[in-house]
Amino acid sequence: MRTLIISFSFFWLAGISIASESCHEDTKSTKQALPGDSLYNLSSEWMNQKGQTVNIASLQGQYRFIVMAYTKCQTACPLMVKTIQQVRSNLPKNKNKQLRVDVFSFESEAENKESLAGFVQKYKLDDTWSVYKADAGSVAELAAALGVQYKRMSSGEYIHSNLLFVLNDKGQIIAKHEGLSKPGKDFLAQVSKAIP
Amino acid sequence: MFFWGTLLLILNSALAQSPSEVLIKKGTYVPFFRDLNESDQELGPLVVDKYPVTNKDFLAFVKKNPSWKKSQVKALFANNRYLEHWKDDLSVSADIRDLPITNVSWFAARAYCRSKGKRLLKTSEWEYVSDAQNKQNLDLILNWYGKTGTKLKPVSEAVENIYGIVGMHGLIWEWVDDFGSAILSNDSRKSNESSKSLYCGSGSLKAKDPSQYATFMRFAHRSSLRADSVGRTLGFRCAKDLITDKGDL
Numbered sequence: 001m002r003t004l005i006i007s008f009s010f011f012w013l014a015g016i017s018i019a020s021e022s023c024h025e026d027t028k029s030t031k032q033a034l035p036g037d038s039l040y041n042l043s044s045e046w047m048n049q050k051g052q053t054v055n056i057a058s059l060q061g062q063y064r065f066i067v068m069a070y071t072k073c074q075t076a077c078p079l080m081v082k083t084i085q086q087v088r089s090n091l092p093k094n095k096n097k098q099l100r101v102d103v104f105s106f107e108s109e110a111e112n113k114e115s116l117a118g119f120v121q122k123y124k125l126d127d128t129w130s131v132y133k134a135d136a137g138s139v140a141e142l143a144a145a146l147g148v149q150y151k152r153m154s155s156g157e158y159i160h161s162n163l164l165f166v167l168n169d170k171g172q173i174i175a176k177h178e179g180l181s182k183p184g185k186d187f188l189a190q191v192s193k194a195i196p
Numbered sequence: 197m198f199f200w201g202t203l204l205l206i207l208n209s210a211l212a213q214s215p216s217e218v219l220i221k222k223g224t225y226v227p228f229f230r231d232l233n234e235s236d237q238e239l240g241p242l243v244v245d246k247y248p249v250t251n252k253d254f255l256a257f258v259k260k261n262p263s264w265k266k267s268q269v270k271a272l273f274a275n276n277r278y279l280e281h282w283k284d285d286l287s288v289s290a291d292i293r294d295l296p297i298t299n300v301s302w303f304a305a306r307a308y309c310r311s312k313g314k315r316l317l318k319t320s321e322w323e324y325v326s327d328a329q330n331k332q333n334l335d336l337i338l339n340w341y342g343k344t345g346t347k348l349k350p351v352s353e354a355v356e357n358i359y360g361i362v363g364m365h366g367l368i369w370e371w372v373d374d375f376g377s378a379i380l381s382n383d384s385r386k387s388n389e390s391s392k393s394l395y396c397g398s399g400s401l402k403a404k405d406p407s408q409y410a411t412f413m414r415f416a417h418r419s420s421l422r423a424d425s426v427g428r429t430l431g432f433r434c435a436k437d438l439i440t441d442k443g444d445l
Contacts, residue, residue, distance in 0.1 A: 036271035142422030143376055145272055145300055151377040154235050159379050 025064050038171035039145055044138035049116035049131045063195050064100045066165040068148050071119040076162055081123045091189055095195040101129045106150050106196040108136040166191050171175045213315040217243045218360045220225060221445050225320040228261040228411045237320045241438040242443040244325055247351040247362050248370065248433045249308060251288045254297040257308050259286060264304055274301035277426045294350040296368045296431040305371045309434035316373035317435050324366035327357045329413060333365060337410040340366040378419035
């Protein structure tokens with residue numbers, strides 16, 4: 001009798017663990033699985049340098065650098081590109097391989113497929129980089145969600161905060177660097193630790 | 197026939213404003229802080245809500261849009277103090293129904309206005325229609341900014357300004373659509389200072405008229421906000437562009 005109870009409870013426990021496992025799988029595959037603080041809750045539509053429409057929510061599943069800029073920018077952009085490339089080259093190869101870089105433009109009017117592609121050419125960016133534009137409302141929401149402040153000048157230039165983010169596969173911010181200086185060792189360690 | 201009737205109705209509703217809305221003719225906003233040759237800004241014509249949105253209004257919105265219930269709202273869109281003065285998801289006690297809605301984030305305010313086919317006011321529009329640079333308002337404004345912990349009052353009891361808009365000063369602070377443009381730095385591209393020194397410290401030096409401290413307070417307040425921020429005295433009102441061929445508007 002005792003053995004029976006034990007073996008019964010064994011099966012019972014096993015059953016629960018199987019059930020919870022499959023439940024976990026279910027939630028993973030649906031959109032509801034997005035954490036509340038995921039950037040991908042925005043689900044706005046963007047156009048990339050190839051002219052393709054990309055929903056921001058579809059960026060989930062990979063680790064990403066995220067920055068906001070504009071392709072005409074003269075001062076901050078070369079530094080920003082260099083900073084990201086430096087950080088990536090200091091990461092172990094297997095971790096760098098998992099990273100993508102997404103540049104979102106502040107400019108909703110003047111930006112087009114050619115200007116986005118031009119940015120990629122100018123800085124000789126490989127295909128792990130994407131540059132995007134969207135309508136003014138989507139730009140405002142992304143900037144707001146990231147805490148990026150920006151203001152368009154009548155010259156077409158932007159005053160903006162210089163913030164670099166690293167997002168995990170679920171769209172949560174796992175590291176943030178402010179300013180144009182080279183990020184310190186702490187930032188590198190944070191990124192390296194977060195990527196499996 | 198029915199089609200033309202409907203069209204007329206739509207045209208009418210686009211042109212005429214209801215008693216709870218105020219028509220603002222074309223105007224020019226003279227920026228209080230100028231960044232890098234910033235020019236005057238043309239605005240309007242606009243239809244602006246006469247009153248800020250109330251708890252009652254916001255409750256009706258939440259009932260129709262369950263994702264904005266305080267138990268449902270995504271952390272990206274509002275922090276954990278969102279609607280903290282409401283007992284639960286869908287009950288608003290009688291004594292606060294007519295008070296302006298507060299404890300709402302920028303995302304929530306924006307979603308509300310969008311549900312009405314409207315939008316939040318831009319900073320330039322808010323500053324213009326609030327008649328904030330009228331020296332006669334300055335005492336009222338500064339007096340109110342100086343008080344802390346004042347009780348909110350029903351929107352209908354607030355002060356009406358020269359445009360007929362009620363409660364722009366002395367009741368609550370209001371969200372603007374471009375709150376993130378309140379950058380008071382000289383040139384962020386050359387700087388890597390921390391946000392505080394960028395947006396607060398040097399900003400006051402750029403005010404056109406330092407005596408108008410009140411405007412500086414509003415810009416500083418806006419630049420301190422995050423899109424998920426909520427506040428006990430932070431609410432909003434909506435507006436929409438008026439599309440018309442009447443040249444005199």
